[in-house]
Structures are given as structure tokens and as C-alpha cells.
Amino acid sequence: MVTAIAPETTYEKVYERPRILIEVHTHYCPGCTHGVAHRLIAEVLEEMGLRERTIGVASVGCSVFAYNYFDVDFVEAPHGRAPAMATGIKRMLPDRIVFTYQGDGDLASIGMGEIIHTAARGENITVIFINNANYGMTGGQMAPTTIPGQRTTTTPNGRDVRRSGFPIRMAEMLATLEGPSYVARRSLHDPRNIRLAKKAIRMAFEAQVRGLGFSFVELLSTCPTNWGLSPIEAMQWVEEMMIPVFPLGEFKVVPELKGLRV
Amino acid sequence: MPRELLKGNEAMAEAAIRAGVEAYFGYPITPQTELLEYMARRMPELGRVFVQAESEIAAINMVYGAACTGARVMTSSSGPGISLMMEGLSYIAGTEVPCVIIDVMRGGPGLGNIAPSQGDYHQIVRGGGHGDYRVITLAPATVQEAIDLTVLAFDLAEKYRTIAVVLTDGSIGQMMEPAELPPMREVPRTRPEWAVTGAQGRPRRVLTSIYLDPYEEEKTNQRLLERWRQIQAHEVRYREYYLDDAEIVVVGFGIAGRVALSAVRAARAEGIRVGLLRPITLSPFPYAAIEALCRQARAFLVVEMNAGQMLEDVMLAVARRVPVAFYGRMGGVVPFPDEILEEIRRVVRQPPRLEEDPREAWFQRWSLAR
Amino acid sequence: MQVEIIIAGFGGQGILFAGQILAYAAMDAGKNVTWFPSYGPEMRGGTANCTVIISDEEIGSPLVRHPRAAIVMNRPSLDKYEPLVQPGGVLVVNASMAGRAAERTDVEVVALPANEMAEALGDRRLANMILVGALLARLPVLTLEQVEHALREHMPGRHRHLIERNIRALQEGARAAQAAFTPAMPG
Numbered sequence: 001m002v003t004a005i006a007p008e009t010t011y012e013k014v015y016e017r018p019r020i021l022i023e024v025h026t027h028y029c030p031g032c033t034h035g036v037a038h039r040l041i042a043e044v045l046e047e048m049g050l051r052e053r054t055i056g057v058a059s060v061g062c063s064v065f066a067y068n069y070f071d072v073d074f075v076e077a078p079h080g081r082a083p084a085m086a087t088g089i090k091r092m093l094p095d096r097i098v099f100t101y102q103g104d105g106d107l108a109s110i111g112m113g114e115i116i117h118t119a120a121r122g123e124n125i126t127v128i129f130i131n132n133a134n135y136g137m138t139g140g141q142m143a144p145t146t147i148p149g150q151r152t153t154t155t156p157n158g159r160d161v162r163r164s165g166f167p168i169r170m171a172e173m174l175a176t177l178e179g180p181s182y183v184a185r186r187s188l189h190d191p192r193n194i195r196l197a198k199k200a201i202r203m204a205f206e207a208q209v210r211g212l213g214f215s216f217v218e219l220l221s222t223c224p225t226n227w228g229l230s231p232i233e234a235m236q237w238v239e240e241m242m243i244p245v246f247p248l249g250e251f252k253v254v255p256e257l258k259g260l261r262v
Numbered sequence: 263m264p265r266e267l268l269k270g271n272e273a274m275a276e277a278a279i280r281a282g283v284e285a286y287f288g289y290p291i292t293p294q295t296e297l298l299e300y301m302a303r304r305m306p307e308l309g310r311v312f313v314q315a316e317s318e319i320a321a322i323n324m325v326y327g328a329a330c331t332g333a334r335v336m337t338s339s340s341g342p343g344i345s346l347m348m349e350g351l352s353y354i355a356g357t358e359v360p361c362v363i364i365d366v367m368r369g370g371p372g373l374g375n376i377a378p379s380q381g382d383y384h385q386i387v388r389g390g391g392h393g394d395y396r397v398i399t400l401a402p403a404t405v406q407e408a409i410d411l412t413v414l415a416f417d418l419a420e421k422y423r424t425i426a427v428v429l430t431d432g433s434i435g436q437m438m439e440p441a442e443l444p445p446m447r448e449v450p451r452t453r454p455e456w457a458v459t460g461a462q463g464r465p466r467r468v469l470t471s472i473y474l475d476p477y478e479e480e481k482t483n484q485r486l487l488e489r490w491r492q493i494q495a496h497e498v499r500y501r502e503y504y505l506d507d508a509e510i511v512v513v514g515f516g517i518a519g520r521v522a523l524s525a526v527r528a529a530r531a532e533g534i535r536v537g538l539l540r541p542i543t544l545s546p547f548p549y550a551a552i553e554a555l556c557r558q559a560r561a562f563l564v565v566e567m568n569a570g571q572m573l574e575d576v577m578l579a580v581a582r583r584v585p586v587a588f589y590g591r592m593g594g595v596v597p598f599p600d601e602i603l604e605e606i607r608r609v610v611r612q613p614p615r616l617e618e619d620p621r622e623a624w625f626q627r628w629s630l631a632r
Numbered sequence: 633m634q635v636e637i638i639i640a641g642f643g644g645q646g647i648l649f650a651g652q653i654l655a656y657a658a659m660d661a662g663k664n665v666t667w668f669p670s671y672g673p674e675m676r677g678g679t680a681n682c683t684v685i686i687s688d689e690e691i692g693s694p695l696v697r698h699p700r701a702a703i704v705m706n707r708p709s710l711d712k713y714e715p716l717v718q719p720g721g722v723l724v725v726n727a728s729m730a731g732r733a734a735e736r737t738d739v740e741v742v743a744l745p746a747n748e749m750a751e752a753l754g755d756r757r758l759a760n761m762i763l764v765g766a767l768l769a770r771l772p773v774l775t776l777e778q779v780e781h782a783l784r785e786h787m788p789g790r791h792r793h794l795i796e797r798n799i800r801a802l803q804e805g806a807r808a809a810q811a812a813f814t815p816a817m818p819g
Contacts, residue, residue, distance in 0.1 A: 052462040057327070058470075067468045073458040075330045076470035078353045081323035084315065088327025088335070089458070091311045092285060096460045114323070117316035267652070267659050267667070267786070293671060376671070437694055438652065438667040440659040517694075524692030598697040 018042040020051050020071050027065055031224040031231025033188035034062060037130060038069050040198045041099070044205055045072070054097040055089055057082045059111075061103035062136040080111025083118035086125045097208055099126040105135040108144040108168050115174070122179030122213035126204045129170060129216065131185075132223040133242060140226030144168045147245045152226075167245055171218045175251035181212035183252040187220035189238035193248070200250070202262040212256055220246055265440040270405045271296035273441055274338070274364055274428065277412040279304055282447045283362075284333040285311035287324035289343060292376040293432035294366035297338045310449070318343035322350030322363075329359040330469045332457030334416055334450065338364035340432075341382050342373060344390075351425060352391030355486070356471030359456075360419035360426075363397075364412070367431040369594025377594025378433035378517060383571035386427050387545040394483050396490050397425040398497065399545035401515040405439035411542070413444055418497060422489050423456075429544060431567070433517045433596060490546075499542040500551055504530060508537030510609055511555050513576050514565040515541045517596065522565045525602035536606050544572065552579035561609050562586045565602055567595070570621040577620070585614040588624040633688050635773045636696045638713055639760075640681035641705025641726070646760035650703070651682035654764065657774045657782035658686040666694040679708055686773050701771050703763045705746070707731040722771045724763050724809075742766045742809045749804060755794075758801035765805025776806055 017023065020042040028034045045054055051072055058066040060079035067074030077085040082100035090098045107115050107129050115127065134152050135141040141154040145167050149158040171185040182204050186197035197219055204215035220242050222234035229237055268276075275297045278286070286301040298314070305312035311328070315321035321337045328335040339347060344365045354361055367382045369375040386399050398418050402408040408430060415426035453459055458467050473479035503523055505511065514522040519540035529536045539555065541548050552562075562580060564573045570588050580586055589605040591597045614623065637654065641647045651667050658665035668683045683699065685691050701722040702713040706729040717723050719738040728747035744766055746759035753762075768776055780799045787795050 053460045055458055055460055064472065067470065071461070071466055073461050073466050074468045074470075075327065075357075075458055076468070076472055077326075078323060078349055081319065081326075081350070084320040084323035085327035085330070087313065087320075088285070088287065088324035088329070089331055090327075091313065091324070092328045092331040092333045092335075093459060113316055114320050117320065121313075265659060267656055267665075432671070433668065433694065436669055436671045438655060439691075440665060520691075521693035521695070523690075524696075527692065596695055598695060599693045600697055 018046045020046050022069055022071050024068065026069060028062065029225040031222055031234055032062075033219070033221040034130065036188045036194060037128065037197075037219050037221065038066065040194070040201050041101070041128060042070060044198065044202045045097075047202070048205055048209065050097045050205065050209075053095070054099070055093070057086045057089070057098065057100040059100065059102040059106040061106045063101050063103055063130060064137065066101045080106050080109070081114055082106070083111065083114040083123070083125070083127065087118055087121070087123050090123060090125050094124070097126070097205065099128060099205075101128045101130070103130045103136065104132065104143040104145040108170050115170070116177075119174045119214045119216065120177050120179045122181075124208055124211055124213050126208050126215045127217070128201065129218040130221045131170070131218050131246065132221040134223055134226050136223050136226055140223070145170075145246070147241060150241075169246060171216065171251050174216055180214040180216055180252055181207040181254040182215040182250075182257055184216070184250040185218040185220070185246060185248050187238055187243060187248055189220065189222065189235040196248075199262050203253075203257060203260065206260060206262060207254070207257055210256060212254055218246070220248075265442050267438050268405055268441050268443075269296060269438045270408050270430065270434040270436060271366065272300045273405050273409050273443070274412045275300035275304065276443055277409040278336055278362070278416070279308065280444050280446045281413040281416045282334050282449045283310070283336050283416065284449055285328045285335045286337065287313045287315050287321040287328070287335070288337050289315050289318045289321050289339065291340045291343045293368055293378075293435050294338050294340050294364065296435070297364065297366070318346035319349065322347035322354075325361050326350050326354050326357070326359070329354060329361045330357070330458045332453035332459070334420070336362040336364065338366065340366045340368045341370045341379075344382060344385065348385075348391040351397070352393050352395065353471045354425055355391065355395035355397065356393060356482070357469050358423045358486070359469065360423050362412070362415045362419055362426050362428070364428045364430065366435040367429065375594045376432060378431040378567065378596050379592075379594050380431060380516060380518060380567035380571070381592070382429065383544065383566070383568060386429050387547070387571075387575075395486055396545055397427050398422070398493060399427050399429050399543065401429050401542060401544050402434055403516050403520045403540060404441070405434065405437065406441040407542070408434055409441055409443060418493075422493055424489065424493070429516070431517055494546040497543060498546050498548050498550070500548040501540045501542060503538040503540070505537035505539065505555065507535050508558065509560045510534065510536040510563060510606060511559045511561075512536060512538045512563045512565060512602070512606065513541070513552065513572070514538065515544055515572060518565050518567050521597055521599055522602050524599035525606060528599060528603045529606040532607075534606060534610055541572070547575045547579070549575070549579040552576060553581075556580055556583040559584050561613050563605055563609050564588045564620065565597070565605070566590050567597070568592060570624070573620060582616060585616045585618070586620045587614040588620040590624065634691070635686045635701070635771065636699040637684045637686075637701045637703070637767065638681060638699045639684070639703045639705075640679065640709035640713055641729070643680045645680070645705045646757060647680040647705065648682050650760040650764050651684045653779060653782050653786070654684045654686070654774065656786040657778040658684075660782055660785065661774060661778050663688060664691050666691050668694040681709070701767055703767055705729055705759065705763065710734065722767060724767045724770075726759060726763060728759070740770050742770055742812060744805065744808050744812060746805070749808065750801065753797065753801055753804060755797055758797060761798045761801035762805035762808070765802035766809035769806040769809035776802060
């Protein structure tokens with residue numbers, strides 16, 4: 001039996017598109033978590049009231065068109081150079097909020113020099129690092145974060161560490177430096193972890209707003225198309241295969257941020 | 263302003279400061295390091311931005327980022343570092359934001375040496391980075407000109423939203439001459455209407471060099487070309503010496519042009535009707551001026567510290583109307599005036615032939631002489 | 633009129649500074665001048681040289697193969713530059729370091745034991761100014777007073793206490809050169 005809804009019932013809106021996220025279809029594949037990461041950033045910027053002060057720096061890779069999805073000022077950097085470009089912007093406009101959005105090929109391979117030195121300078125910017133263990137845009141080649149044994153188009157028999165080396169743990173590495181104020185790795189493979197990821201992103205921008213220096217959030221992400229998995233299998237693959245290699249957590253939190261409730 | 267005895271590298275740095283440069287990003291490399299060091303001292307003193315980058319690649323991308331905010335920005339380097347910057351130059355050109363680069367050339371290719379050279383002519387004048395773009399290229403021959411052209415570089419870069427390069431070499435960078443610095447200008451406070459500054463009270467702005475649709479990219483190329491046509495029409499600069507009655511026209515830029523001036527004077531003292539055209543803008547190149555000289559010249563002599571890079575532009579302008587001879591020193595060797603004097607005498611004695619390839623003829627003579 | 637002077641020796645002998653003082657003096661005298669150094673790794677402990685060109689008209693090349701004058705402060709510089717000085721030019725030799733006499737007879741040679749003379753003035757580092765004084769005694773492209781003025785005006789702040797000593801060295805070099813030079817033989 002159906003109970004008629006009384007006309008006086010009111011609804012509370014508990015979830016909506018953040019206005020910073022432009023209402024367009026993205027170019028990302030079904031099941032890819034770039035969209036989740038975009039949304040979390042947009043929510044954080046909106047909650048912190050930063051839309052009019054923010055300048056984003058897109059990189060080269062699948063997120064090359066990130067600037068199409070955020071209603072903030074944006075530039076598009078050469079491959080790997082986003083942290084250097086962000087440095088130039090932030091030095092000219094120290095009171096603006098500057099963030100880069102980079103994938104693993106961009107940040108951990110061709111842009112390794114720029115990310116390390118930007119972190120070492122303690123450049124007061126925020127870096128969102130999407131780690132999906134392969135080069136997505138060019139069709140699934142080995143990335144610096146490809147896990148041992150993982151098949152890619154350039155490791156067709158699985159990454160053989162004797163020939164192709166080992167994955168790089170960026171968050172752990174950057175956490176060894178004096179410059180960063182906040183370094184964390186989170187995952188986007190389930191709701192609980194997505195909530196933790198949002199908290200980390202919030203912490204990172206809070207660090208920048210407070211002028212505490214370089215902040216970095218690595219997000220384990222899916223790439224179902226290039227991994228050859230369904231979206232659900234891809235989520236499971238992150239949990240089962242990636243997290244053992246890339247453990248989640250906060251690797252550096254300066255004292256000024258400890259106890260901050262976000 | 264009184265004349266001061268100034269070293270080229272430091273003079274260019276101070277000139278940039280007085281032109282209102284707001285940020286300098288650089289990396290050490292001889293023979294331009296004094297410029298970086300000068301900026302390291304002066305910029306923070308003035309409350310402006312100085313960053314020693316981890317590489318020239320990072321430096322040019324910091325320039326790129328800062329330029330996107332509409333600020334007056336620059337970097338400087340020498341050949342090997344300029345090569346690393348080429349990626350950034352192409353992006354900056356494609357994004358249509360202004361910046362200034364000083365290239366203090368040294369001997370190459372490769373690591374080469376630190377002696378003065380003009381081997382980067384092709385790299386800068388022809389573009390260097392990928393894609394279809396050009397940069398304004400200014401070639402000083404004296405410390406005073408290095409100052410004046412550094413200031414001009416900022417003005418032209420901003421006027422045309424383009425890259426302006428001061429293409430000089432270790433000799434101008436390292437030498438001292440009396441020169442006058444310009445008065446200190448105000449640092450611009452307003453930002454251009456295209457700058458990325460945070461979308462406060464306005465729609466967002468995006469600065470990018472991506473135009474995925476080829477038709478859009480073609481439009482961008484067309485816009486760049488249209489701008490370049492304006493630059494060609496209005497910004498050609500060169501200097502003439504003793505050309506009124508000259509039958510032989512020497513063409514040389516920068517330090518080679520200066521060495522040629524000594525040789526031209528010595529040849530004049532011998533009664534040879536010779537003059538000098540010294541291009542100041544290598545790009546846009548003074549094609550029309552050289553073309554006009556074809557009416558009076560019996561021969562051209564191009565003198566460079568490379569294997570004949572500007573020679574190709576002179577030949578385009580001369581278009582086989584008049585024979586052209588070439589004399590070059592390479593690898594960081596600076597010619598002495600007497601070498602060029604001897605070349606002028608040789609052009610009188612054995613005029614070059616219209617049908618010969620100047621570089622080939624030079625190479626043959628040079629090989630025989632060794 | 634154009635005069636070219638090369639000053640050469642070991643790094644640390646004040647080669648570049650001696651050239652700069654001439655350049656300052658020429659600038660203050662309203663002349664055109666260029667100062668062109670050797671630069672780079674060779675400056676660190678090796679040989680150093682600079683070319684100073686002083687002229688009434690706009691200067692072309694800042695480098696010449698055959699200078700009007702050379703000040704050579706050690707043996708390698710003597711070997712390198714003695715053959716290059718223009719006939720009728722001036723060759724000033726630091727006899728303390730040259731290890732041999734100059735052989736040219738078609739240039740004016742002034743050889744002074746500049747190190748010992750400098751020590752007698754209380755500072756071995758004054759050898760460069762002694763030789764500059766000697767040069768100007770034979771090649772009056774600038775007056776001693778003009779160079780003295782340049783020392784007073786342009787000596788860097790941390791070295792200002794050395795100005796008077798440098799001026800004494802300059803004068804001592806000029807005085808000694810009047811007594812000690814070998815006239816050039818005609819052509």
C-alpha cells in the first residue's frame with residue numbers, strides 16, 4: 001500500500017553540484033576517478049570561498065583539459081612543468097590560491113625535477129597528484145608508478161623490475177623534505193576513502209591559505225579503459241593491487257595544521 | 263644620467279630593472295652568470311621577485327607562469343641553457359604572453375666553450391622551439407646598445423604580446439664600456455585584460471597554447487602571423503656606417519659588426535669605398551635596406567661568428583642581384599679587424615662571382631689556407 | 633686617435649683592475665673606451681689579461697691583434713705579447729717575474745723590478761700600478777693626474793684605504809720609467 005505524501009512535506013537539499021564545477025560533459029572515460037577528484041577540489045574551493053582567488057594550473061595527460069571543468073582562472077602548462085609555472089604565478093600573486101593538477105607521468109616522470117624543487121623551496125602552492133599507475137592519455141604505457149608485474153602497452157608481459165625499475169612513491173619521497181607543510185596519499189576507490197581524500201584536499205588548501213608552504217595530495221585513481229577492467233573491477237584493483245604498493249595516510253603534517261578540524 | 267663604466271651583463275640586468283621588470287628567474291651559466299648574480303642582489307632589495315630555478319627548463323616555465331599574470335618578466339642564459347628553454351618558448355609563443363629573454367651566446371654546439379660566439383642565430387631567429395612562431399630578436403654591439411635594447415625588448419614584447427630576445431654574446435656580456443642607464447620606471451600596477459589573476463568579479467580566463475581543433479589552431483597561427491606582419495612593418499632597426507658612396511657593403515651584427523667597423527675604417531683609409539650595415543633587429547630582418555643597397559653595391563661581404571647563419575637572410579634580400587662573399591669564425595673565435603680588412607681587400611681584388619655559393623667559396627678558401 | 637693596451641699576467645696580480653682604472657680615467661676624460669677581459673675558468677689561478685682601447689671616436693673592435701702597448705707581468709705574458717706589440721709601440725715588463733729580457737728593438741721597452749719596488753712601497757700588490765705609471769710615462773694617452781683622479785673616484789669602498797698607496801706606486805713607476813726605458817730603434 002502506498003502512503004500519499006502530505007503536501008506540507010519539505011525537502012532538504014543534501015547534495016548538489018558545486019558551482020565551481022562547470023556543468024558540461026567531461027572527456028573522461030566511464031569509471032575514471034578524475035571526475036571525483038575534480039568534484040572534491042571544486043567542493044573544497046567553494047566551501048573555503050576561494051573561487052575568485054584561485055588560479056589552476058593544468059598539466060599534460062588526461063587532465064590536460066581540467067581547465068574546461070573549473071570555473072576559475074586557469075593556465076595550461078607544458079608536460080611536467082606545472083609546478084614551475086605555478087611558482088611563477090604564485091610569486092607574482094602571493095595572495096592568490098594556486099594549485100596544479102598533475103598525473104603520474106607528468107609529475108613523477110618528466111616533471112620530477114620541477115616537483116621536487118618546488119617542494120624543496122616550500123613554494124606555497126597545492127599540488128593534486130593523480131596516480132593511476134599508467135599514462136592514460138597516450139593509451140596506457142608504463143608510468144613511474146606502474147606496479148611490479150602490471151601489464152601496460154610498454155610492459156606487455158608485466159613490469160619486470162629488473163628491466164624497467166621500481167615504482168616511485170612520491171608522497172613518501174616529498175615528505176622527507178623540509179619545504180612541504182602537508183603531504184598525504186588518499187584513494188578514490190570507495191565512499192569512505194573519497195571522504196578522506198576530500199579532507200586531505202581541504203587540509204592542503206588550508207595549509208596554503210595559512211601560508212604554511214607546499215602542500216601535496218596524491219590520489220590513487222582508476223583507469224578502467226587502459227587497465228582493461230570494468231569500473232567496478234578497477235575500484236577493486238586499486239584496493240587490492242595499488243594500496244599495498246602505495247599505502248594511504250598522511251606523511252607530513254606541520255604542527256600548525258595538527259588539530260585542525262576539516 | 264651620468265655615464266658609468268658598466269659590464270655588459272650587469273648593465274643589461276640594471277636596464278631590465280629600470281624598465282620595470284617585476285620578476286627574474288634564472289640558472290647559472292657562463293658567460294651570463296653576472297646577470298643572474300646581479301639580479302639575486304638587486305631584485306630582493308627592490309621588493310621584486312628573484313628565483314634561482316633548478317634548471318633552465320624550470321626557469322622558463324616560471325617565466326611562463328609569471329607572464330600569464332601580466333607581469334614584466336625575464337630570464338637570461340647562454341646556448342646550452344637556451345636550448346633547454348626552447349620548449350617553454352614555444353608554449354609562451356603559442357599562449358601569446360610577453361616575456362624577455364637574454365641569450366649571451368657562447369661557442370658550440372654541445373657544451374662547446376664559454377668564448378663569444380654567434381652560433382645561436384638560427385636557433386633564435388628561426389624560432390628554435392616547435393611550431394610556427396617568431397620572436398623579436400635584438401642584437402646589441404655595445405654596452406650602451408645592450409642597455410637600450412633590453413629596455414626596448416620589454417616594450418616590444420608587451421606591445422605585441424610576444425617574446426623578445428636580446429641576442430648577444432660573451433664579449434658584450436663581459437666587456438666594460440661607459441654607458442648611460444635610463445631613469446627608473448614605475449613598475450606597472452595594472453594588469454592587462456587577458457591576464458590570469460583570479461576571477462574576481464569577472465568571468466574566468468584561461469591561458470593555453472592548446473587548440474585541438476586544427477581550424478582553431480590555424481586561426482591562432484594566422485593571428486600570430488598578422489602580428490608578425492605588424493612587427494615587420496614597424497620594428498626593423500639597423501645602423502649604417504659609410505654607406506653613402508659604398509661599392510662594397512659589409513653586413514655584420516653584434517660584436518662581429520663592431521669588429522667589421524674597425525676593418526671598414528682601415529679599408530677606407532686605403533681608399534676602398536666600403537661601408538657597413540649592422541642589423542640591430544635580426545628578426546625582423548632589414549631585408550628592404552639590404553635590397554635597396556643592391557642598387558649601389560658591387561658586392562656584399564657578410565661577416566659572422568658562425569658558419570653563415572645570417573648569410574642566408576642577406577642572400578634572401580640580395581636575391582642574386584649582386585654577388586655575396588662570406589667570412590666567418592666559429593667555435594668561439596672572435597675575428598680580429600685585420601682578418602676582415604683582408605677580406606675586404608680580397609673582395610676588391612677578386613670580386614665574388616654571382617653564381618658562386620658564398621659559404622662554399624669561403625669554406626674552400628679556408629680549407630686551402632689551413 | 634686610438635690606443636690599444638693589453639695588460640697580462642697571473643690571476644691575482646691585479647691585471648683586470650689595472651685595466652679598469654685606465655678605463656675609468658679615459659671615461660672621466662671624456663674619451664671612448666672599452667675594457668675587454670679574459671674570462672672564465674682561466675681566471676682562477678691561471679693567466680689573466682684584458683684589452684683596454686681608448687679612442688676619440690666610436691670604438692669598433694674591442695680586441696686587436698697588435699696593440700700599441702702591452703704591460704706583461706709574467707713570463708708567459710712576455711712570450712705571448714712581446715711579438716704582438718705594434719712597431720713603435722711600448723712594452724712594459726715586470727722584470728721581477730719575466731725571467732728574461734725583452735728582445736724587440738723596434739718597440740720602447742720599459743723593464744722594472746715591479747715586485748721589489750712594490751714591496752719597498754710596503755705592499756707587493758702595488759706592482760700593477762707601478763707598471764701602469766711606467767706605461768703612461770712612455771705613452772701619454774692619459775695623464776697621471778687623470779689616473780689618480782680615477783683611483784680616488786672609482787676605487788671600491790672596501791679598498792679605499794689603499795688609494796694613496798696606489799697613487800704613490802703610479803708616480804714611482806712613472807719616475808722609474810723615465811730613467812729606465814730603452815728607446816725604439818727606427819724601423
